[in-house]
Amino acid sequence: xxxxxxxxxxxxxxxxxxxxxxxxxxxxxxxxxxxxxxxxxxxxxxxxxxxxxxxxxxxxxxxxxxxxxxxxxxxxxxxxxxxxxxxxxxxxxxxxxxxxxxxxxxxxxxxxxxxxxxxxxxxxxxxxxxxxxxxxxxxxxxxxxxxxxxxxxxxxxxxxxxxxxxxxxxxxxxxxxxxxxxxxxxxxxxxxxxxxxxxxxxxxxxxxxxxxxxxxxxxxxxxxxxxxxxxxxxxxxxxxxxxxxxxxxxxxxxxxxxxxxxxxxxxxxxxxxxxxxxxxxxxxxxxxxxxxx
Ligand code: G1P
Numbered sequence: 248x249x250x251x252x253x254x255x256x257x258x259x260x261x262x263x264x265x266x267x268x269x270x271x272x273x274x275x276x277x278x279x280x281x282x283x284x285x286x287x288x289x290x291x292x293x294x295x296x297x298x299x300x301x302x303x304x305x306x307x308x309x310x311x312x313x314x315x316x317x318x319x320x321x322x323x324x325x326x327x328x329x330x331x332x333x334x335x336x337x338x339x340x341x342x343x344x345x346x347x348x349x350x351x352x353x354x355x356x357x358x359x360x361x362x363x364x365x366x367x368x369x370x371x372x373x374x375x376x377x378x379x380x381x382x383x384x385x386x387x388x389x390x391x392x393x394x395x396x397x398x399x400x401x402x403x404x405x406x407x408x409x410x411x412x413x414x415x416x417x418x419x420x421x422x423x424x425x426x427x428x429x430x431x432x433x434x435x436x437x438x439x440x441x442x443x444x445x446x447x448x449x450x451x452x453x454x455x456x457x458x459x460x461x462x463x464x465x466x467x468x469x470x471x472x473x474x475x476x477x478x479x480x481x482x483x484x485x486x487x488x489x490x491x492x493x494x495x496x497x498x499x500x501x502x503x504x505x506x507x508x509x510x511x512x513x514x515x516x517x518x519x520x521x522x523x524x525x526x527x528x529x530x531x532x533x534x535x536x537x538x539x540x
Pocket of ligand 1: 407440
């Protein structure tokens with residue numbers, strides 16, 4: 248059985264949706280609870296069996312590199328937890344020379360992946376529960392690239408890659424086409440690309456052939472179209488709650504969910520919500536829309 252042990256984490260995006268915070272701070276370092284968002288992403292990868300990770304950075308992202316140095320200092324549970332996490336994998340960095348899009352960033356990962364399938368997780372986004380086990384399982388059964396998709400409200404479709412396809416199993420579809428940030432009225436479906444991918448090495452020649460697309464950037468979505476047209480791309484429908492921390496509202500909601508989940512802060516957050524009139528009987532947060540922006 249193929250073991251998937253490598254993850255690529257693009258973290259070179261400019262963070263314009265979270266200005267002015269991101270003037271001097273990488274969006275991947277925005278705190279959610281007591282940790283920066285990129286740590287949740289790496290934890291998700293390690294939980295899925297990843298042992299080597301390549302983080303693609305760029306201008307202004309040095310804080311991301313420094314964060315993953317082992318720092319055996321102080322008596323702090325979270326700090327010790329991070330050191331233990333760092334011990335579980337090797338982390339490599341490469342700098343994207345200029346911000347030319349997700350597809351361009353991924354091209355830097357070719358030597359790292361050594362001709363093996365690998366996962367891609369965005370450095371500012373995580374899903375609870377993780378969609379990685381489903382992607383890895385989907386790859387083992389179909390032997391083609393698998394990507395996570397999720398239904399989103401129509402008016403938000405122009406923020407995402409959007410797929411068309413036909414059902415091919417429980418919670419899966421064979422993707423026939425995909426479009427980057429379509430006009431919502433012309434989108435092929437309401438299934439958006441979440442930003443978690445399991446890719447085969449065939450993506451690299453496809454990326455090399457891909458010309459600038461939406462916003463003048465090299466789009467991974469465009470590079471995946473050839474695989475879709477050849478019937479070699481599967482979508483796994485995720486029902487997890489997705490947090491795109493580069494977006495301020497999503498960041499806020501993630502902090503509330505994790506604040507409620509953390510035994511250290513659970514009681515205080517509940518008390519605040521009760522004081523604000525959000526009582527026991529209310530359905531929030533379970534009934535939040537699945538994709539939080
Ligand atoms: C990228 C991808 C897009 C995907 C999105 C998920 O867009 O290009 O297909 O739907 O991530 O967040 P970006 O958010 O970098 O504009």
